[in-house]
Amino acid sequence: MRKFSTNKLCLLALCSVINLIGGHIALLFRLPVYLDSLGTVFAAALMGPLSGMIPGIISNLIGGVTTDIYALYYLPVQMITGGIAGLLFQKISFHDRKRLIKILLGAGIVSIPGTVISSSITAIVFGGITSSGSTLLVQLLHHLGLGLTASVCIVQGLTDYADRAIVLALTVALLAVVPSSIKIAADKEKSHGKV
Template identity: 40%
Template sequence: MEKKLNVRNLTLISFGIALNVVGAFIAYSLRLPIYMDSIGTIFIACLLGPKYAVITGLCGSLVSGMTFDIYSIYFAPVQISTGYLAGLMYKKGFLKGIKTPLGVFIFTLPTSIISAMISAFLFGGITSSGSSYIVQVLSVIGVPDVLSVFITQIFTDYADKFVAVLLIGGCVNALPRNVKSQILLNR
């Protein structure tokens, strides 16, 4: 069955992009150690699936990168990975109930590796994120630079994605049953 990009799906994707950009702007402005740039991506992964989540994440990175945080563009592969893997984890039931911490870990590990490689090798671990402060502290106490970036990314990515999944899980569960079934029916 051919999936079509209809007005409802396009509107949901646009809303997901807006969630990503607003979340990233808040984290950027407050220099939070989490990123908040994948809330919309995970939302779309749960509602529409991996394909549309990838589009949402990529567009969110591009909009953030063109408006207030140039580093976002370089981290677009992280959003692509997040959208795809979160969509798969949701489909398999790993982002619901007691399986949530494991599901978040499963999709966070590859995205953390990708983001750590981008951060370490392109930027030396120093980006616009508040997690850069953690990298600098670890470096000062003697942890090698690349290792400090990897350690920081694993912990901050997991915290970021876990918070996003909890928020989105609450929102998806709060949707009226008829709205949820209509969205998921056309998925």
């Protein structure tokens, strides 16, 4: 049986709330990015891939039940984002002069698998129309003569990449200001296999 420390539970809860707040900000202002995975990526960077999946699951369940039913359908995307971001932060250090290049490349690595799944969900389940600001871009491309699936894939790819680049940059900035005691506690739990 895996154990959750109090610190880890608090961090995962905080990351879930960060996801909810980011998603609500993007919905409120109809931004063409989602901002609902900052907590997911931050948890993944700090505590590893499995822990990175937890805030996405929690925030999508809460958001889907309370304010945005569409969030429930995109739960697999959050899980994939958390898992891949956790692996990315285990393999790549973002603390050198090539940080911007690594963030831009990392955004592609993190966004591609999620884009395949999210664009499929958007096109097949919702016919290209969701609650996000990117729906306007999908409809514009579709009315200009591009097929619905192609419109969804193009817009989803661009918006997912932009979203992940923003989220990775914010995560790197947050990691720079997180107290070392929290980083040490997270590393100890990763090395002992606790989740």
